[in-house]
Amino acid sequence: MIAARTARTRHGDALVRIDCASSSPCSGELKLVAKVAERRRHRRNRAPATHGRIVLVGKASFSLAAGESNDVDVPLTRAGRGLLADAGRGGLRVQLSGTRVEATTIELR
Secondary structure, eight states, rough: EEEEEEEEETTTTEEEEOOOSSOOOOEEEEEEEEEEEEEEEEGOOOOEEEEEEEEEEEEEEEETTTEEEEEEEBBOOHHHHHHHHHHGGGGEEEEEEETSSSOOEEOOO
C-alpha cells in the first residue's frame, strides 16, 4: 500500500491518496502523527530546553479493491486542526503509519 506525498485538507478532514498495488483487496488503518517541539523550563532557573512531543493528528480505517486508488478521509483531531492552523501556508509535515501501510512522511496543506 502506497500513499501520496501530499494531502489536501477540507472541513477538518485530511484527504490522503492511497494506492492498492496488490492483486488482492487492501484494508487497514491509517495514523497521522506529528512531532511537536516544546520549550520547558528546568528547575533552579536554568535555560529552557526544547523537548519533542508526539501528537496524534488523525486516524481512519480504509478498504480498497485490488488495483484501486482512492482518497481516504482522515478526520483530524482538535490538536491536529490547531497544528495545521499554526503551520499556515507552509503546510504541516506528519508521519503516516498504520496496518498494511508503508510508513512515510507526508505534508498536509
